[in-house]
Amino acid sequence: MPSSRPRCSAGSSSWSTAAATPTSSARIAVSIERSRPEAVAALALDAYGLSARERQIAALLLAGLSTQDIAARLYLSPHTVRDHVKTVFAKTGVRSRPALTAALRPI
The missing domain is CATH 2.20.25 (N-terminal domain of TfIIb)
Known part of the structure; x- marks a missing residue:
């Protein structure tokens, strides 16, 4: 079991x-x-209905990576990363990276 x-x-x-x-x-x-905070953040990201890629982007945002760093790590263009970030913000109801961190970290 x-x-x-x-x-x-x-x-x-x-x-x-x-x-x-x-x-x-x-x-x-x-x-x-x-x-652990990262386990709770993962649950919150699931609750917001983020796709697998959006959860990946959000986790890297929470880790403090820049758009350029995320793009390099995931082999995406910075433009694509910015599009994903906009979608993450829209789904979580925030307008900035610090607001995303504040919304997910204290959970």
Whole structure:
């Protein structure tokens, strides 16, 4: 049986991850820990309905990469990256890179 890793809000901008794993004695071990920010950001990006490429672009934006750096890393033209950035902003309801970071980091 594979382990499960659901996440839930723990209030005050904090998220927790629960992991359940079967043990050899027919019991289930459950652990709860604070979620990693990148895991929660990935969930938020999915919730906004971003495509796989848009999630890639958003993750690189959150990592602080410039348009030129993203273009080089993904073998895209800077113009294509800017188009993806506009779409990410529209879907997440933000107007700037700092606003995107603010919208996703404190989750």
